[in-house]
Amino acid sequence: MxxxxxxxxxxxxxxxxxxxxxxxxxxxxxxxxxxxxxxxxxxxxxxxxxxxxxxxxxxxxxxxxxxxxxxxxxxxxxxxxxxxxxxxxxxxxxxxxxxxxxxxxxxxxxxxxxxxxxxxxxxxxxxxxxxxxxxxxxxxxxxxxxxxxxxxxxxxxxxxxxxxxxxxxxxxxxxxxxxxxxxxxxxxxxxxxxxxxxxxxxxxxFATRVEVGSRDELGRLGQDFNRLASSLEKNESMRRAFMADISHELRTPLAILRGELEAMQDGVRKLTPAAIGSLQAEVVTLTKLVDDLHQLSLSDEGALAYRKGNTDLVALLEVAAASFYERFNSHQLSLTLNLPESAAFFGDPDRLIQLFTNLMENSLRYTDAGGGLQISLVATPDKLLLNFDDSAPGVDDRQREQIFERFYRTEGSRNRASGGSGLGLAICQNIVDAHGGKISAQHSDLGGLQISVVLPNDKH
Known part of the structure; x- marks a missing residue:
């Protein structure tokens, strides 16, 4: 019973x-x-x-x-x-x-x-x-x-x-x-x-919401429930979009590899150094995409190893820029640094160099020839402000608000042909968050995009 x-x-x-x-x-x-x-x-x-x-x-x-x-x-x-x-x-x-x-x-x-x-x-x-x-x-x-x-x-x-x-x-x-x-x-x-x-x-x-009719403990609990449901709904939507984006990103290089190999197998295309180079380029694209996904997953979970210590942002920017001067010149782009003598900061130098490298790589890929990138750093008693300003092409307001989302590319300038996976800025955002800062995108006076990074001026 x-x-x-x-x-x-x-x-x-x-x-x-x-x-x-x-x-x-x-x-x-x-x-x-x-x-x-x-x-x-x-x-x-x-x-x-x-x-x-x-x-x-x-x-x-x-x-x-x-x-x-x-x-x-x-x-x-x-x-x-x-x-x-x-x-x-x-x-x-x-x-x-x-x-x-x-x-x-x-x-x-x-x-x-x-x-x-x-x-x-x-x-x-x-x-x-x-x-x-x-x-x-x-x-x-x-x-x-x-x-x-x-x-x-x-x-x-x-x-x-x-x-x-x-x-x-x-x-x-x-x-x-x-x-x-x-x-x-x-x-x-x-x-x-x-x-x-x-x-x-x-x-x-996850579209469930409850009516909140009071301001007492139960009312606050109802508000927290609605926020939780909203977060779950957003996360579910992002998860579905993320899985769709991953499958889409992996499908293209795999389809190219399969087509190339089948053509060689059928004798349509000969096994030449050029054909092998084409296959290797697709493998490189797949490898970079997998590496970016791995880095993003680690940064999302907080599993990236952060070994923070006293460092100098000016020195880190100069080291990161030194590896890009020749590449910028080869693309007919200029790279200009407007930095103070030093800018002490308590952070992980390896992750900060990864942050600066991703931002410079982003400008290198999506800036038209004849333009350039200007990097400036301003130190105040309570914060450190870094601006990465590049020239045309720019982005509209809707694209600017979505630029830090995973796999997002703006139309025209940010496409797969440029070699980007659409994960670089998402990784940058996680690195900045781990250092207690904020990253944002605005329209640049040079006609392109300005990425601003604000870090707390904590030297200890």
């Missing part, structure tokens, strides 16, 4: 509802106990005060009459005295409002009952002396015991209060259940949206 799993909505509802019920029941019993004890004590104090005031009033009456003859079997007089005391209390004897009263008996010195019910006088009842001004006790006022008073209060009032209290508890329980249900639904609505979105994202639907 499949076991049912309790969802988070039910768990949250049970947790909040149980807490509400625990607080409600605790408050109920606390109020009940406080009411019962406080109310009974209130009754007791009121009746004790009535007995005391009655004893004082009877003492005055006794002194006026000299005996108890005026009171014998005269219950009406006693209740008139009580009524007058309640209607005209003095400042020191404030009686409680009309309410619970205990049974009482008035007895004389011989313990004869003067006023009171026919029930026997309880020996354990509250007793107040009736004392004259000269200190003689002429009688007593005796009230029923506290236990009887408590039982009387329970019978006449406490049961009604219990019913009312439990009715309030029942209504409060229904209200708590309704509020808890609404709260659990409201609190879990963003969580459910995130759960549904995560399921769709795990199923490969």
């Amino acid at each position: 499949k076991r049912m799993r309790t969802g988070i909505s039910a768990k949250l509802f049970c947790a909040i509802f149980s807490t509400c019920m625990l607080v409600l029941i605790t408050m109920h019993w606390g109020v009940r106990l406080s009411f019962e004890h406080g109310f009974i004590d209130y009754i007791k104090r009121g009746n004790e005060q009535r007995l005391m005031m009655l004893s004082e009033a009877l003492a005055d009456q006794y002194q006026q009459h000299g005996n108890w003859a005026f009171l014998r079997n005269n219950n009406k007089l006693v209740f008139n005295i009580l009524r007058s005391l309640e209607q005209n209390p003095d400042a020191n004897n404030q009686l409680p409002p009309h309410g619970w009263r205990t049974q009482f008996w008035i007895i004389d010195q011989q313990y004869h009952v003067l006023v009171g019910p026919r029930a026997p006088v309880p020996p354990e009842g509250s007793r107040r002396d009736i004392t004259t001004d000269n200190g003689h006790v002429v009688g007593w006022v005796i009230g029923s015991p506290s236990e009887r008073l408590t039982r009387s209060a329970d019978i006449n009032f406490d049961q009604q209060q219990k019913r009312t209290s439990w009715l309030i508890v029942g209504l409060s329980t229904l209200l708590a259940a309704a509020v808890t249900w609404l709260m659990s639904r409201g609190l879990l609505a963003p969580v459910k949206r995130l759960v549904d979105g995560t399921h769709r994202l795990a199923a490969g639907d």
Whole structure:
């Protein structure tokens, strides 16, 4: 039998509802106990005060009459005295409002009952002396015991209060259940949206987005989820484009190699040094493409070995430019350096030379004859700015924004015939990022492209 799993909505509802019920029941019993004890004590104090005031009033009456003859079997007089005391209390004897009263008996010195019910006088009842001004006790006022008073209060009032209290508890329980249900639904609505979105994202639907309706922790989580989905969608698109570009780049030289070899095999083309040179050129193209892919994958993963140390960018630029002077001259291009005497930097000299070499190679391949490349370096207290400005042809704004993407070539000037794989600038970007800098492309004043590299001026 499949076991049912309790969802988070039910768990949250049970947790909040149980807490509400625990607080409600605790408050109920606390109020009940406080009411019962406080109310009974209130009754007791009121009746004790009535007995005391009655004893004082009877003492005055006794002194006026000299005996108890005026009171014998005269219950009406006693209740008139009580009524007058309640209607005209003095400042020191404030009686409680009309309410619970205990049974009482008035007895004389011989313990004869003067006023009171026919029930026997309880020996354990509250007793107040009736004392004259000269200190003689002429009688007593005796009230029923506290236990009887408590039982009387329970019978006449406490049961009604219990019913009312439990009715309030029942209504409060229904209200708590309704509020808890609404709260659990409201609190879990963003969580459910995130759960549904995560399921769709795990199923490969990277276009999934969740609605963000708050600015709290769940709202920020929803925003992070949307950013994650956007990144995954972009990465998936780049992965597909990357695989398509790789297959396209590999297909061309392989197709040429296959066609050349089949032609030689069929006897259409003879095995001559020129034919072998053509095959070797395609192999070189394939080798460079594979090497660039390897370098790019290492730089993407951060696996390129960086051995950073104190170095001089000016010296590195001069070393890299020295290997290009003859090649630039052979292509009828000029190579100009505008550098300060030195520019100290903390970085990997091998990777920095690779960066400069790729940028110079890029300009050499895609600059028309008669133009040139100007390299300048400006050092400020907080950064080092390198500009690689070449002459025509240039690129438009759309091409400029995509120039650092893998396998991207601008139309016309950046084509396969130039020998480029479209990975050089992507590798450059990874090297600059590894050194904490930024690389960007702008239009050059010379009519071509300007590649700007900004590195932090940290000499330590």
